[in-house]
Amino acid sequence: MDYVIDCEKVSKSYGNISALRDVSLKIEKGSFLAIFGPNGAGKTTLLKILSNLVKPTSGVVKINGMSLHDEDGEIRKNIGVVSHNSFLYNNLTPYENLEFYGKMYDVPNLEKRIADVIDEVGLTARMHDPVRTFSRGMMQRLSIARVLMPDPSIIYLDEPYTGLDQHAAMKLRDILKNLKKGDRTIIMITHNIERGLEVCTHVAIQVMGKIAYMEEIEKVDRDNFESKYFNTVGEGHY
């Protein structure tokens, strides 16, 4: 089996803090993995390592069969990361922000691509308004549009639901459901178990630097997820 992401015994220490401990993770193309887990479990560290922003202390990460840490930037271009930092310019409009990133990534047919991604995140009507006037939900959707510009085959989302009201969360959910079309592989960290379970194809629980549980969503009892899995592994029964 070929895995798009293949992570073998990856560990990361910050001084004497073990953020990740021997994590091995294999993800098939087209999967949408939701990772849950308490604060400090090493979830963000894992995503940073999988996007080559942070080097592991030990272990190997392969993306499409190539070692991520030896690569020259080509693989990284294929990975989009939606994190707490929106990387948006407040004084620019969505159009101008996306034009800037599109040029940076040499996106072909730039005007059409901008129109398409803005439409995908439902911001066409606000395309020429300064981003500083946007709500948190709109900012979040525009950061997704920014990440979509080069059409990455892998997308990581770190707590995308944080700070969103119910209405904004519903809009985000619809966008995330759309994101996984085709072969795109997605990993999302979230505290919002309900939102995570409804879009994912696989679910993982990370505790104390380890993947304590991982399963295909069809095999998971979604209605009793918290009591049956999350609370159990969260108490250290792994």
Ligand code: ADP
């Ligand atoms: P999570 O995303 O699950 O909340 P993190 O990956 O942010 O977990 O953090 C895991 C552990 O690593 C925590 O104990 C955190 O304090 C520590 N940590 C993360 N980043 C750094 C850093 N740059 N320097 C030192 N310690 C860090």
